[in-house]
Amino acid sequence: MTDYMRSIWLKDGVISYRDDVEIPPLLSGEALVKMQLAGICATDLELMRGYYPFEGIIGHEFLGEVVEAPDARDIEGQRVVGEINIACGKCAACEVGLSNHCKNRRVLGISNHDGVFAEYFSLPIENLHAVPEDVEDESAVLTEPLAAAMEILQQVHIRPEDRVLLIGAGRLGQIVARVVMRTGCNLRVLAKYDKQRKLLAENKIESVIWREITPASMDCVIEATGSPEGFDLARQAVRPRGVIILKSTYKENINLNISTIVVDEITMIGSRCGPFAPALRSLSNGDIHLTRLIEATYPLNRAVEAIEHAAHPGAMKILISNKL
């Protein structure tokens, strides 16, 4: 182990490849993890656009190997994925088990804790989940967005008879579609690109165009574009007393006609990080396949190029490898 490592550093909205970053020292209860594969997410791109003021190593989707865990030697050598919210364990949210909503949380590669686009990173042992042997690396690295997609089913009861519209079929939307279709619901997806529609068709998921949607007809609409236009379509498509699930963060505020939300008794619900255990179960038992979503894998020293690739409109999942 060297003292310095290679990583992707964000400062003032600009990312750069650096080989002079110190390997993070471990705090009590933390493990040092060697990155194997990392996934690029829209949030990484948003950070570069100033979504959250962060300077340091970005990246939060990973598959890694525990190289050092002074407080839990038995997990050294384990292949792991990990939850990204680092909770204080003491605030009101933590006390009621909502550690993902800890008021003092640091967030891996997003807020006050260096991320995974690096050779090594640190994370509390309690955040780590061992990956079952039958889950291949290229699936395991997508556990975090899969968990985020499953958060929808933690929050909202989607029934087999429900008419569900998913708006957006990008990286996250594709995973959401695969999770939601398992409820047996009548799922249709508004996809922008041919490539997205093909990936959906491979999973027998129906793509639609906007004019095929009857206004006010959907029991549930999942908005996964993070754009005011996407929200506007969601609002038009949902039926009275229906549910809009907000699965993306938004760069800008929206101008909401709240009276129509009241009159139509619409429920809007924000959805963020989700549970890792069911995500790993679904990868292990073969219910959900995600590797087809991977468009390219770049070595760590070409990670800047990888991130540029991920920023292309319609780009699917781009991975960074520390094994190449």
Added chain:
Amino acid sequence: MTDYMRSIWLKDGVISYRDDVEIPPLLSGEALVKMQLAGICATDLELMRGYYPFEGIIGHEFLGEVVEAPDARDIEGQRVVGEINIACGKCAACEVGLSNHCKNRRVLGISNHDGVFAEYFSLPIENLHAVPEDVEDESAVLTEPLAAAMEILQQVHIRPEDRVLLIGAGRLGQIVARVVMRTGCNLRVLAKYDKQRKLLAENKIESVIWREITPASMDCVIEATGSPEGFDLARQAVRPRGVIILKSTYKENINLNISTIVVDEITMIGSRCGPFAPALRSLSNGDIHLTRLIEATYPLNRAVEAIEHAAHPGAMKILISNKL
């Protein structure tokens, strides 16, 4: 029965007392109801401000007596209250039992159907509910807003341990407070006027001022002011994964930071008309008392004055009587 009647007529935002309006002819399935008491609601005042383009007789909260029901002679003479949404019975919403959300609905005194600030009005027989004998007139006239308050409990499970903040203690807020306190929850109310706080105190409901509220601490916030400021307070008070219930319509749009709704996984739910049967049960069994909310009762020929009274800041319930 005369051919003409006295009524309060709205045109171009101006109300006037008229004695030359025809008694409405009955359509199939309708009953002619003689108004006994009517309540003035914020929506009536909003109609005068152009909330919805409506010309005709306003008013939708009533206690009446059925004077003619050709399709149901047995209900003639009955003391009744009634649901305000007149459904088509044929659209998608009606077919799934959501007649309050009928796409083609007319709404008593609000949209395409003359209201109750008159000697007589018509309503489909199926909208009418007989009032139990043990419910006095001055309670029964408030069945509609009581039902609207109960809609909250139809939509959201408020638990005995929940910390609930109600923002607004006006006409509707007072009724909401009495309904919500029955769940056993830890209810606090942001009230603007001394008069409102006194009415709450009579019911052992705790009033608070804003600086007593810990930000992000409330499991549930009910917004009953219909103002962007009220919504802003609701957003600050609700905890991560908490619920904001929107119980008022808003004159203007709000500028919503939707990313924080996603990050904090907030649920926002619009709430409008509610179920009459439980409202009448609660009045009949004495669980809920509302007559203290009545500030004044005016005869029909002074209804314009009554509406001006209701528009005073902090005014409580104002009734119009056809019995005086």
